[in-house]
Amino acid sequence: MTSPFVKLIQPGVGPTGSVTQQTERAVRASLDGRRKGLRALLPFVGPAVIASVGYMDPGNFATNLQAGSTYGYQLLWVVLISNLVAMLFQSMSAKLGIVTGRNLAELCREQFSPSVVIAMWIASELAAIATDIAEFLGGALGISLLFHVSLVVGMGATGVVTFAILSLDKRGFRPLELVIAGLVAVIGLSYLYELVIAPPDWHAALLGTLVPHLHGASAVTLAVGIVGATIMPHTLYLHSRLTQTRTLARNDGERRRLLRFSNKEVVIALGFATFVNLAMVMMSASVFGKSGSGVADVSVAYHTLIPLLGVGAATVFLVSLLASGISSSAVGTMAGQVIMQGFVGFRIPIWVRRLITAVxxxxxxxxxxxxDAMIGSQVVLSLILPLPLVALVVVSSRRSVMGDFVASRKTVLAAHVATVSIVLLNVVLIWQMVS
Structure with a gap:
């Protein structure tokens, strides 16, 4: 039986005159040069926006909240570098789908030995579970605190809303993209509001963004958690899947134009995610650092915000957490489908996938x-992260796969440096745990 998610990424799905088909016509007009400027870019906006949700999920709330409340502005540089690295790898993932018409998981199955593929699949499934722990619990916690219900009720509501969002695929890819984009906008506007009512120390923030500080074992652990919460393994698989059939290029000229539009979208979408992550840390440092609360818990943060900034600010904080949890949980379920189908060619109904990762x-x-579970899940993700990074670099460097679009030496060098740095951070983390 075909998974519902397959329809999400097939062009032409939806009734005639639907928003999806209107988008497809606009895409073709842009490629043909009949749309210019921002109007030419807008039809291509979608895949990177969906991928960007993984960079603003509740795991980011957990690590950024702890980073700001514990270390003030000192770890902002980790957030910035992580997001810049994310832009590099997400653009490589999108390029893979556009050029080859296949996604990263499928290419791994074709290019690597069966034992390596099985190991990568198992690790990726574990990453999907770890991802969903943070995303699902974050959404449930937001509902629980916002509507004063139990966490169990919050988890049930999160599951129902997530499945409802995923069901939008029956109308084509565009409605789901628009809903996700709306939730992303809610997160961004929420933190813009928080920064307005609780202005940070901009001088300290600039210093923390540009000058690296990493003092103590707990700072290293938290830095690794930030990396794990920022550069998400499942988004690397998903992004290539979202671009592989969304717009089919008819020749190399169109592929190059598609890549230019895709790169612009990645910079804009992940640039927005970078702002949100930096704003999270700055808000935490500004509010909780000054009070000396040392807040490292979402529920405590909510209750602490009420006397410090008022009920309105606390409510906005929960609304952003809720939007983050629901959107990222939906995206995580989509990525899980891509991982299973790509690595082992096996499909299950999307509600079964939702259930497996929710349990x-x-x-x-x-x-x-x-x-603790939300932060721990981000450390697990960081430990698994090198696998898809290495695979993406290897596949993108093979001319037999990419043809004339093979990754340049500068791109490969930058990707190698980023991957090695992440591996070294993980080695330091493991050494600390052992000792």
Whole structure:
């Protein structure tokens, strides 16, 4: 049976005259040069916006909240560099789908040995579960605090809303993209509001963004968590899937134009995500650092915000968490489908996928510390992250796969440096855990 997600990424799905088909006609007009400027770019906006959700999920809330409340502005540079690295790899992932018409998981199955493929699939499934723990619990916690219901009710509501969003694929790819974009806008506007009512120390923020500080073992652990919360393994698989059939290029000239539009979208979408992540840390440093609260828990942050900034600011904080949890949970489910179909060619109904990744989150939510689980999941993601990074660099460097669009030496060098740096951070983390 064909998974519902397959329809999400097929062109032409939806009734005649639907928003999806209107987008497809606009895309073709842009490629033919009949649309100019911003009007030419808008039809291509979608894949990177969906991928950017992984960079603003509740795991980011957890690590950024702890970073700002514990270290002030000192770890802003980690957030900035992580997001810049993310732009590089997401653009490489999008390029893979546009040029080859296949996604990263499919190419891994074709290019690597069966044992490597199985190992990568298992690791990627574990990453999907770890991702959903943070995303699902974040959305549930937002509902629980905002509407004063139990966490169990919040988890149930998150599951229902997530599935409703995923069901939009029946109308084509564009409605889902628009809903996700709306939720992303809610997150960004929420933190813009928080910065207005709680202005940070801009001088300290600039210094923390540009001058690296990493003092103590706990700072290293948190830095690795920030990397894991920022550069998400599942978004690398998903982005290539979203671009592989969304717009089919008829020749190399159109592929080059598609790549230019795709790169612009990546910079804009992930640039917005960078602003959100920096704003999270600055808000935490400005509000909780001054009070000396040392807040590292979402629920404590909400209750602490009420006397410090008022009920309105606390409510906006929860609304942003809720939008983050629901949108990222939907995107994580989509990525899980891509991972399974690409690596092992096996499809399951999307509601089954939603259930599989939600069960561990339910178990953790009922039996563990939610905040510790959210931060721990980001460390797990950082440990698994080198696998898709290495695979993406290797595949993108092979002329047999990419043809004339093979990655340049500068791109490969930058990707190697970023990957090695992440691996070294993980080695330091493991050494700290052992010792």
């Amino acid at each position: 561990p989150a339910f178990v953790v939510g009922l039996n563990g510390n939610v905040m």
